[in-house]
Every structure is written in structure tokens, then in C-alpha cells.
Amino acid sequence: MSADLSASPTTGRTPTVIRLLVLATFVVILNETIMINAIPRLMTDLHVSERSAQWVSTAFMLTMAAVIPTTGWFLQRVTTRRAYALAMGVFLAGTALSAVAPSFAVLLIGRVIQAGGTAVMMPLLMTTLMTVVPETDRGRVMGNVTLAISVAPAMGPVISGLVLQVGSWRYLFLLVLPIAGAVTAFGLRHLENIGEPQTGSIDVPSVGFAALGFGSLVYGLSQFTTDNVATPALIVAAGIALVAIFAFRQLRLQRNGTPLLDLRVLLSGTYSKALVLMAVAFLAMMGSMILLPLYLQNLRHLSPLQTGLLVMPGGLAMGLLGPTVGKLFDRFGGRVLVIPGAIAITASLAGFTQISLTTPYVLLVALHILLMIGLAAAFTPVFTLGLGALPMHLYSHGSSMLGTLQQVAAAFGTALVVTVMTGRATSLVKNGTDPVTAHIDGMRLAFAVSAVLSLVVIVMAVLLPSRSANPAHGAAEANAEAPVLVKD
Structure with missing residues (x-):
């Protein structure tokens, strides 16, 4: 029923x-x-x-x-x-x-x-x-x-x-x-x-290509270190190749079968922009989630519980602002939220590039809260704008692609900041810098790289519309014979 x-x-x-x-x-x-x-x-x-x-x-x-x-x-x-x-x-x-x-x-x-x-x-x-x-x-x-x-x-x-x-x-x-x-x-x-529910058999090769492709991509990215680059790079390359095969197979199945992941979601410009914005913002968030605990525990010698309590206000601020951001979106649209949010993300990451062994904890908490507020102002409108730009029969595929890209972005963000941080620190130590100073400098550089990447979030925020165009009239264009999941 x-x-x-x-x-x-x-x-x-x-x-x-x-x-x-x-x-x-x-x-x-x-x-x-x-x-x-x-x-x-x-x-x-x-x-x-x-x-x-x-x-x-x-x-x-x-x-x-x-x-x-x-x-x-x-x-x-x-x-x-x-x-x-x-x-x-x-x-x-x-x-x-x-x-x-x-x-x-x-x-x-x-x-x-x-x-x-x-x-x-x-x-x-x-x-x-x-x-x-x-x-x-x-x-x-x-x-x-x-x-x-x-x-x-x-x-x-x-x-x-x-x-x-x-x-x-x-x-x-x-x-x-x-x-x-x-x-x-x-x-x-x-x-x-x-x-x-709709009928349709699953394409087993697509399942294999997706599992091996995206799995290899995430695994390879998670294995990058300064002294282990070649092997992870080969694994990532293999993952990219398998994902490409998966994508070509989906394009073929869209014409004469049932795709596992319908790539027609990418035909929506609003959804594609939202996808890029979400991926880069998630990458920046994951990078900070890795770097900040490392800094607090390894260099400031806080316990895991103290670290958790210190970063908790940011997470709570992001969550508690969600309903307010949602109401503002319904009333004013997305641009008035997403653009300031994107700027706040970049500003907070830029602020983290100035950390030292004596940075006041209250300043660290404030920067983290600013980052989380920026992400809250971006995530809710971007989720809604991106998925809202799709016809109803593509909602599940749009959600699936968004979730998949988040996992890849999380792995890439983690690999990027850890590799940049350790590479910089190792280089400085070899040149005679003391290890603590070297690690601080490595973290600053990693935050700086995240801040530069977050500029993409600002660009995508400017390009996004305030409202999603009603895709109902374009559903036939995306898939003329696709059944609608829920009847009006």
C-alpha cells in the first residue's frame, strides 16, 4: 500500500x-x-x-x-x-x-x-x-x-x-x-x-564495479603517507578506472536497461553545482575534524574527553541552527544563506592557519563554532536546492550520489591534510627545526590548503540559484518513461 x-x-x-x-x-x-x-x-x-x-x-x-x-x-x-x-x-x-x-x-x-x-x-x-x-x-x-x-x-x-x-x-x-x-x-x-516499488532486475556487474571502484578510491586515499605514495596512488588510479567503467555502464543501461545509479541527475545544473559545493565543504569539514583533535591531543596534551568537550559546542551550534536556517531558506531562498556560510567556512579555516602552542582555547572554540555555523548555513539550503532540482523519480539516485561523493570527499580530505601536514613537518625536521614547531607549521599549512580549496565553495555558492526550478515540467526530458514513485 x-x-x-x-x-x-x-x-x-x-x-x-x-x-x-x-x-x-x-x-x-x-x-x-x-x-x-x-x-x-x-x-x-x-x-x-x-x-x-x-x-x-x-x-x-x-x-x-x-x-x-x-x-x-x-x-x-x-x-x-x-x-x-x-x-x-x-x-x-x-x-x-x-x-x-x-x-x-x-x-x-x-x-x-x-x-x-x-x-x-x-x-x-x-x-x-x-x-x-x-x-x-x-x-x-x-x-x-x-x-x-x-x-x-x-x-x-x-x-x-x-x-x-x-x-x-x-x-x-x-x-x-x-x-x-x-x-x-x-x-x-x-x-x-x-x-x-518499481520492478527491475539489478545489474550485477554494476554492483561489482561500484563496490570495487568506490571502495578502492576510498581505501587508496586513506593509505596515503609521505613515505608511502606509489602504492596508494596505484590503488586510487585503479579505483578511478573502475568508477569510469561503472559510469559508462550506467550510461548504457539508461538507454536499454535499469541503471544502478542514474547519472541523469547530473543533467541538472543546480544539482551538479550543489554536488560540487557539498563535496568541497565536506572535504574542508573532515580536514578540520582530523587536524583539530591531533593538535589538541598531541601538541596541547588534552585528553580525548577534553577534546570532545572542546569541539562539542561547534557541533551543537551547527545542529541547533538547522531549524532556523531551514525556516530562513523557506522564506528568503538559498543565496542569502549559502554565500555568507561559504565565506564563514573560508574565514574560519584561514583563522586556524594562525594556531600556536599558546592559542587561547576560547579562540579555538570560537573558530570551530564559526566553521560549524558556516556549514549549517550551507548544508541545509544546498541539500534542499540540489535534490529539489530533480524530478521525483530521481530523488533516490540523487541522494545516493550525494552520499557516495561525501564518502570519497571525506577520504580525500583526510588524506590531503594528513599528507600535507606530515610532509611539511618531516621536511622541517630534516632541516633542523624542532619536532613540535615543525608539526605546528605542518598543521598551519594543511589548514591553509583547506582554506584555499574552500574558495570553490564560495564560487559555487554565488552560482547557485535562490530557488530550485520546478522540475516537474522537465521530468519527461530527463526520462520520458520513468515511473513516479508517489502519486499526487
């Missing part, structure tokens, strides 16, 4: 289905960052090296990059309830396995399973939101979504720091498990199906 849009909640209220999906997405995204502080414990308890222990995060990211490209096809083939049940069921299974993992290998398997469930939730949430929420109210509802998906990553390291103060890393999973179980049960009791 498909839900009738005429029965959807009126403007001014968030539909129940969106509330349920936001709650579930909050839980799974919280889990994505909750392991950050657990690396030292894993090394001791499971007898692994630091590089091996980092795989609890790398494996998660790899799985997300490999699975998300398939979600556009998947979400058009199953009901909302079935997609939700499968995603949360897989997530619960991975969480339970991780909690009782007797070895590091089993823990990694658990994390991979968790990521498989997590990969479905964001595209499911975004696709459903764009389907059931009227265009005049999307900014407000997207703002509420931003609150959830921004606060969760900010809370992850803080919660993990508190838990690890009193117990084992296993409690991180045992804490999430009953919450996720209750959310799953509640959602299945109240969730209604939105739209009608």
Missing part, C-alpha cells in the same frame, strides 16, 4: 515518517563516530597495532562507499517499511556482533555489517523527505534533519569518552544496541509505506 500524499501532514508540521527516520538516522550516525576514542583500548585488549586498530573506522568508511551507490536502485525496488526494517536489522546484527567480538577480525566484520545498514538510512531519509514534504516547507524540515545528523557526530566522541572512563569499549556497542532496538521496533509499529 502506498501512502496518499493528500493525506500528508499540512505545512508547518513534520510528517511522522520523517520524525521516525530522523530518529533512526541519529542513532546510526552516532555510532559512526563513537569509536574514535576507543583506538588505544582496542590496541591493548585485542593486541593489534595502531594502524590495524584504525581499520574500525576505515572499514566502516569503505563499506559506506561501496554500498551507497546501490541504494538509489534499492530504494526504488522495496517499500519504505522493508527498506527501514532491512537497514536497521542489519545495523542491529552488526552492533551485537561487535559487542561480543572475541577477536579484532570479528570486530571488523561487525563494523562492516553495521556500515551496510547505516549506508541505507541517509538516502532513505532524504528520498522520503523530498517525496512527502511540500516544496514550500522543505527548508524547515531539512533543518530539523540537519539538527539530528549534526548533533550525532558531535556527541559521539563525547559519549565514548565518558563511557571509556568507566568501562570497556564493548559498552559502546552495548549502549547503542537497546536504543537501536527500541527505535527499530517503534518505527516498524508506526512507519507507513511511501510510494510504490
Whole structure:
């Protein structure tokens, strides 16, 4: 049974289905960052090296990059309830396995399973939101979504720091498990199906090319170091080649089959600009998320919990501003928010280029809050403008591509700042500079590179329209025979 849009909640209220999906997405995204502080414990308890222990995060990211490209096809083939049940069921299974993992290998398997469930939730949430929420109210509802998906990553390291103060890393999973179980049960009791599934077989070679291509791309980028460039570069090159083969195959399937990821989303100029802006902004955000904790813990000698508490205000500011940004978007459009937001991102990253061993903590907090406010002002309007420029039958594919590019941008941002930082520091140490000064200088250069890249965000912000053109009239142009998921 498909839900009738005429029965959807009126403007001014968030539909129940969106509330349920936001709650579930909050839980799974919280889990994505909750392991950050657990690396030292894993090394001791499971007898692994630091590089091996980092795989609890790398494996998660790899799985997300490999699975998300398939979600556009998947979400058009199953009901909302079935997609939700499968995603949360897989997530619960991975969480339970991780909690009782007797070895590091089993823990990694658990994390991979968790990521498989997590990969479905964001595209499911975004696709459903764009389907059931009227265009005049999307900014407000997207703002509420931003609150959830921004606060969760900010809370992850803080919660993990508190838990690890009193117990084992296993409690991180045992804490999430009953919450996720209750959310799953509640959602299945109240969730209604939105739209009608389409028929169509999956193209198995496309799945393979997507998994290997995007997986290799993210893995290769995550392995870059100053003394290990050749091998990761080959892996990245192989990933790019496989992604190119994947793209050509999708173009072919668009003419005479069912594409796994419909590339016609790129025919929308507004969506393409939004995609570039989101990728570069996400790259800048991930770079700061890597550099700032390294600076605070390695050079200012703060504990992981203190570090989490120091960066938490920025994450909370980003999340709490989400609803306000959404309402402003509905009233005034995107440009009045995205352009100042883009400038704030660049200004904050430029400010971080001046860090030293005596930089006041209050200034660091202020710069981080400015960065998060800038991202909040950009993310909600850009999500809404980009997806709103697509015809309804391409919402799931647009969400899928956005999620995939975010994973690649996260990996690229991490690789870029770490390589720049360590390369600069190593060079200075060889020339006689003391290690601490060298590392500070390396971090400054890495922030400077991020600031320069963020200028692309300003350019894209200027090029974006204030409102998305109604794509309803252009749906036939994009795909004359594509079925619409939800009936008016």
C-alpha cells in the first residue's frame, strides 16, 4: 500500500515518517563516530597495532562507499517499511556482533555489517523527505534533519569518552544496541509505506564495479603517507578506472536497461553545482575534524574527553541552527544563506592557519563554532536546492550520489591534510627545526590548503540559484518513461 500524499501532514508540521527516520538516522550516525576514542583500548585488549586498530573506522568508511551507490536502485525496488526494517536489522546484527567480538577480525566484520545498514538510512531519509514534504516547507524540515545528523557526530566522541572512563569499549556497542532496538521496533509499529516499488532486475556487474571502484578510491586515499605514495596512488588510479567503467555502464543501461545509479541527475545544473559545493565543504569539514583533535591531543596534551568537550559546542551550534536556517531558506531562498556560510567556512579555516602552542582555547572554540555555523548555513539550503532540482523519480539516485561523493570527499580530505601536514613537518625536521614547531607549521599549512580549496565553495555558492526550478515540467526530458514513485 502506498501512502496518499493528500493525506500528508499540512505545512508547518513534520510528517511522522520523517520524525521516525530522523530518529533512526541519529542513532546510526552516532555510532559512526563513537569509536574514535576507543583506538588505544582496542590496541591493548585485542593486541593489534595502531594502524590495524584504525581499520574500525576505515572499514566502516569503505563499506559506506561501496554500498551507497546501490541504494538509489534499492530504494526504488522495496517499500519504505522493508527498506527501514532491512537497514536497521542489519545495523542491529552488526552492533551485537561487535559487542561480543572475541577477536579484532570479528570486530571488523561487525563494523562492516553495521556500515551496510547505516549506508541505507541517509538516502532513505532524504528520498522520503523530498517525496512527502511540500516544496514550500522543505527548508524547515531539512533543518530539523540537519539538527539530528549534526548533533550525532558531535556527541559521539563525547559519549565514548565518558563511557571509556568507566568501562570497556564493548559498552559502546552495548549502549547503542537497546536504543537501536527500541527505535527499530517503534518505527516498524508506526512507519507507513511511501510510494510504490518499481520492478527491475539489478545489474550485477554494476554492483561489482561500484563496490570495487568506490571502495578502492576510498581505501587508496586513506593509505596515503609521505613515505608511502606509489602504492596508494596505484590503488586510487585503479579505483578511478573502475568508477569510469561503472559510469559508462550506467550510461548504457539508461538507454536499454535499469541503471544502478542514474547519472541523469547530473543533467541538472543546480544539482551538479550543489554536488560540487557539498563535496568541497565536506572535504574542508573532515580536514578540520582530523587536524583539530591531533593538535589538541598531541601538541596541547588534552585528553580525548577534553577534546570532545572542546569541539562539542561547534557541533551543537551547527545542529541547533538547522531549524532556523531551514525556516530562513523557506522564506528568503538559498543565496542569502549559502554565500555568507561559504565565506564563514573560508574565514574560519584561514583563522586556524594562525594556531600556536599558546592559542587561547576560547579562540579555538570560537573558530570551530564559526566553521560549524558556516556549514549549517550551507548544508541545509544546498541539500534542499540540489535534490529539489530533480524530478521525483530521481530523488533516490540523487541522494545516493550525494552520499557516495561525501564518502570519497571525506577520504580525500583526510588524506590531503594528513599528507600535507606530515610532509611539511618531516621536511622541517630534516632541516633542523624542532619536532613540535615543525608539526605546528605542518598543521598551519594543511589548514591553509583547506582554506584555499574552500574558495570553490564560495564560487559555487554565488552560482547557485535562490530557488530550485520546478522540475516537474522537465521530468519527461530527463526520462520520458520513468515511473513516479508517489502519486499526487
